[in-house]
Amino acid sequence: MPVESNCERTDQRRAGPLAAGLTAALMLVACAGPAGASDDGLRARLSAANPEAGAEAFEVCGSCHSVERDGEPLIGPGLWGIVGRPVASEAGFDYSDALLAFGGTWTLERLEKLIENPNAVVPGNTMGFYGVRDARERADILAYLLTLHDDDEVGGEPPEGEGETPTAAE
Ligand code: HEC
Numbered sequence: 027m028p029v030e031s032n033c034e035r036t037d038q039r040r041a042g043p044l045a046a047g048l049t050a051a052l053m054l055v056a057c058a059g060p061a062g063a064s065d066d067g068l069r070a071r072l073s074a075a076n077p078e079a080g081a082e083a084f085e086v087c088g089s090c091h092s093v094e095r096d097g098e099p100l101i102g103p104g105l106w107g108i109v110g111r112p113v114a115s116e117a118g119f120d121y122s123d124a125l126l127a128f129g130g131t132w133t134l135e136r137l138e139k140l141i142e143n144p145n146a147v148v149p150g151n152t153m154g155f156y157g158v159r160d161a162r163e164r165a166d167i168l169a170y171l172l173t174l175h176d177d178d179e180v181g182g183e184p185p186e187g188e189g190e191t192p193t194a195a196e
Contacts, residue, residue, distance in 0.1 A: 065135050071165035072134070080170030083163050090155075093174050102153060106174050108132055124150030137171065138164055 084093070090101040097104040103116035111132050114121040128148050130136070139147045141164050143157040158164050 068135060068138055068165070071161060072169060075162075075165035075169035077166070077169040077173050080166035080168070083158070083167050084170055086158070087155075087167070090153075095176075105171065107176075108174060109134060109137065109168075109172050122150060122152040124148050125152075134168055134172075138168060141167060
């Protein structure tokens with residue numbers, strides 16, 4: 027069954043490649059797969075979020091995190107594909123014991139909490155980052171992080187009828 031038929035939360039008013047990815051990603055959010063948001067407040071903020079503004083807001087993260095596929099780790103691990111990625115899973119990056127112990131997967135909700143206050147969510151992490159306290163800015167950053175995927179993962183249209191979007195498949 028095509029993913030679209032279950033999840034009609036698309037917003038076609040936006041345009042541009044980042045936004046096209048976001049539309050598909052929001053569908054995933056609406057489907058509340060493992061990477062999706064079950065928190066209504068976050069979901070509402072994400073549907074109003076702007077990935078372009080998020081790319082700008084991400085500048086505070088960009089000195090420590092690369093965003094390219096196969097990007098070299100900088101001070102922090104690369105963030106390509108971070109939404110839905112297992113925590114502390116970038117090969118070759120020397121994670122803190124605190125983050126390794128945190129475990130699980132980076133859902134949107136967990137990412138939002140991390141970005142809001144890293145030290146509260148993962149005490150003892152080595153990020154050295156105070157956090158982003160503005161909820162709207164966090165939503166924009168999350169919208170931007172959602173675009174850091176291959177088309178067939180979350181950022182684009184799922185192949186017709188094949189339901190290959192891993193986290194949105196039923
Ligand atoms: C001063 C450098 C620095 C800044 C600024 C920074 N980070 Fe980090 N980040 C790190 C480091 C170092 C780690 C690894 C932490 C650990 O192992 O405890 C990390 C870890 C992470 C992780 C977990 C990655 C994984 O593989 O599990 C995410 C997600 C993340 N950062 C997102 C962000 C975002 C989004 C921002 C901006 C809002 C940001 N970071 C700002 C250095 C930074």
